[in-house]
Every structure is written in C-alpha cells, then in structure tokens.
Amino acid sequence: GENVEQHPSTLSVQEGDSAVIKCTYSDSASNYFPWYKQELGKRPQLIIDIRSNVGEKKDQRIAVTLNKTAKHFSLHITETQPEDSAVYFCAASRKAAGNKLTFGGGTRVLVKP
C-alpha cells in the first residue's frame, strides 16, 4: 500500500520567514495530494491540494509543488504569522484505491513572534 513520509517533524521559524515541509510517497499511481492544518485540539482542515496533472499551485501565502518523477511534494508558507502555528499533514490518494487518504506523520510548526 501507499506510504507517505513527512519531514521535518518539527519546524520553528521567526514571524515573517518562510516555512517548507516536504513529503515523499511510494505509490506512483497516487494522483491527489491534499494538505491539512490541525490546530491544537481541533479537527484537520484542508488548506490546499494539488492534482497529479499540475506541478504547482498557489493560494495567497501558501503554495504546493509536486514532482511526480521523484514522487515528492512540498508545502511552502511565506511571510509566516503566529496563526500559522499548528500541525500540518500531507496526504496522498489514488482513485483506484477508493480515494483512501494516506497521511504523513505531521509537522509541528511554531511561528515565533
């Protein structure tokens, strides 16, 4: 089955700096890669996603890149703010597997004011 590795497990940045989280996946047939943000004690919420036919997607301060050949994708947060502090999860899925999401282990991001 699919395996998703996520790095780093923790990330501390100064407010205003950029944060980058990287994920690799094992199943070359995976075609959908969402990113979820989970604040302490709250539910995971989708912040951005990318499909396998796209190499990059941006939404304001958040961007995601996908390298299908290398089977890795990354989340980029620019101009970080204290409210960006949370745990971020990457995930991968493919239609043939019922769109089952396989999650990475998570990255705890701390934005220091």
Place this chain on the structure above:
Amino acid sequence: EAGVAQSPRYKIIEKRQSVAFWCNPISGHATLYWYQQILGQGPKLLIQFQNNGVVDDSQLPKDRFSAERLKGVDSTLKIQPAKLEDSAVYLCASSFILAAYNEQFFGPGTRLTVL
C-alpha cells in the same frame, strides 16, 4: 452548512470495556470515513463507507473493532474489548461522493483514553 458531528467528544474507559462512537456526516455526503489518530501521528484510515456499503476496511482490527452505517447516513464505530493501545482520537470524515479530488471534511473527533 453544518459540519460533521461526532459524539461523545471525550471518553475514558478501562481496558476490556466496550465503547461506541457516533458520527453524523454532512447532509448529502455519500462517503464516510473513520480514522484513528494516535497522539503525535497522522490519521490512519480504519474504514470507509460508500452509502451503507464498505469500500475499504483493510486496516480495521476486526477482532475488536466494528462499524456500521445501516441507513447510509449516521455511522457508529465500536470497540469491544478495548486495549490500552486503542487510546487515540477517533475522527469521522465525509465527502460528497467517492471521487478523485474530493475534499474530506472532518468532525471534531472523540478522544478515547483507555486505562
């Protein structure tokens, strides 16, 4: 629109006891998922329903876990008997249809502590 509802929010039981969790998905969402999230880890899918049929239960420990979605709406997840390692947050999620690129909406979760 109303989100995914789950109850209870918290549950403390002793090992070997039984427990049940309830989930009400977003209205009109045909696909429902149960995930187990152990502290410090990403959610792991336990079971996936499409309407009232099981799509994937390959990671459900069937000797102690069971789930149903009899009328294709609400769902219950049961653990009997519970073990210490079942301590986790149990998340329910739903999506509109079983299709690629379909966003999964998560409920607030039930935090289970097994003593």
